[in-house]
Amino acid sequence: MEDYHVAKFVQIQEHELGLFAIYDGHLGDGVPAYLQKHLFSNILNEEEFWVDLNRSISKAYERTDQAILSHDSDLGRGGSTAVTAILINGQRLWVANVGDSRAVLSRGGQAIQMSTDHEPNTERGSIEHRGGFVSNMPGDVPRVNGQLAVSRAFGDRNLKSHLRSDPDIQDTIIDNNVVSNQEAVDIARKIKDPLKAAKQLTAEAVRRDSKDDISCVVVRFRR
Template structure:
């Protein structure tokens, strides 16, 4: 188990921010642990955040990845996917991700995916342009250079020249129809469709119990990967 998560609210001047994240590590837990401590700090340090949140998040992701690579001796050669969500004053939601950890919201019970799964086959052209390759072995998922099952990630210094670390970013308005947000690592999504997850979570009023129920269901479905989940319920 190499996952770390964030689920907290902070006050920034006159603003309330909800900070939520899942960091799914591979080849060690040093990188996701570093992300848990530093990524949101880097996002909120950016002066542009209150003027241009998208630009601020984009820059913070790249700066954080550069810092991870520069601390290779301390953090090792591993890496991590990430999905982050910043809820501004309960009204505007900014979501970003690298890799296959995913964010899904429910509007009136309908599941809407806010993130992009960065699959090696989908970004094959970019990988090959950088001199890498994508393996498609029978019985296995597509992998960058036969190793990593995602095309974007933090860290992974041995593969970085063939990977991307620029995040996919999307924002949405939290309106009266928005009932919940969930973030989860791919251990959940490998065995559960977005709508299935929403249907399960909506039946449970307490968000922590809903997250535990989703993890339990993924285990029942024989998920073999790390499973982490955060559920946020809107009133």
């Protein structure tokens, strides 16, 4: 078992960050253990973290891979995939991945894939351009140079000239900007004055980052 993970919340200044990751190692646990310890700290230490998180993640992934390669005598000759998720203040989610570990978001019960599977067949052009090849042996999955079943990974010095380690990155807003019918009733019935109830419902829609025009009428029926 060469998998490592991260699942924690940290407080940075006035921001709450949720940090979640899976690191799937191969040929030893040296690289995934290194990622568990260093990748998020490298991302958070990027100067542009609060300005350009996309660029910060990309730079940190690259810098981490270079550090792994420079320490491969200690970490071993293996490598690791990675899928990382950063949740900022419970509202903005950033997901990055290298390899085939997958992140899936449930939005209203609908599954949304937030990562990209980096499989040798789908990136055959890049591998061949770098001087490698993709094997397709019967009964086996496609592999880079007949060895690795992913086209991007951290580490793997013996295949690095044919592999990529730059991540695919996706981000999305995590919110409940639609007030359900029951929530609207629950809010309105707590306030006797219908005008105040309408204002409360409008304020709730704004709080949930509604980007649409917001109008609300509350009618209270007499018994």
